[in-house]
Amino acid sequence: MEPPQESAAAGSRKRRRRGGGRNRRKPPPSSSSQAASPPSPPVKRQRGAASAAPKGRGSASKPTSLLEKMRARLSGGHFRMLNEKLYTCSGQDAFDYFTNEPDLFDVYHAGYQEQMSHWPEQPVNIIINWLKSHSASWTVADFGCGNATIAKNVKNKVFSIDLVSEDPSVIACDMAHTPLEPSSVDVAIFCLSLMGTNYASYLQEANRVLKPSGWLLIAEVRSRLDPNTGGADPDKFCEAISELGFSLVSKDAKNKMFILFYLRKKEKSKVVKNIDWPQLKPCLYKRR
């Protein structure tokens, strides 16, 4: 598979800098708190900072002046608004929204990184280690890649997919409809990214692009899958994915903030119509 073309993305970035920026769907690669309580405010995202930030330490520097404090408070509120939007609208609506306002992607990710800096462990790091312990020749699709941390930390060929492309290697699209070829990837990853109300269509897309026996890794916020706090029943969630054509290999529920599911695409599966997908509770962050 060829990587997405650089020129289109570079053009897209230039257009955004001019203020009229829009996402461009890249040409298809050819065959080839959780309610965490935020103490410190989000800061502007640094590229690649996700994996570089030491655990348990915020990437934010402490605001000193009153003006800085007010700015931080405003951007924290903005992050929570964007986060709620992503959890309560469809992928297509989210794509249209961020395409029209691509700078909001930075606002969202600054706030997201700030929240993650308080998590004792980040699921993306566990996934990176899992990939490193398997074949580097596997092709990976990272659905909802954010800062493309996975692509930056493994040797594998990674198709990084998100609503906005700030890097030529990231494919900007609604991940319900990617330009990837059918049966073309060995691993599909959703790391805290099953956000839209139509999340089932993202998993259907992963099913389409995965090779038979390919791996599906899903990390989700614990509270979204906790029936005791209004979340979905994790067994029902797994049952629905199984009806889509996957077998659960293992479930890692030992982390405080998230659950990780390791599934494999069945060699052959009969098509189940009308799968009963449980609703995943939006993960809304409290104001700290």
Ligand SMILES: C[S@@+](CC[C@H](N)C(=O)[O-])C[C@H]1O[C@@H](n2cnc3c(N)ncnc32)[C@H](O)[C@@H]1O
């Ligand atoms: C919570 S962030 C996680 C980012 C990254 N996976 C990580 O673990 O650091 C979720 C990401 O999914 C992306 N996302 C949500 N819905 C999407 C959609 N329909 N299509 C593409 N990306 C989407 C968001 O833009 C965001 O970057």
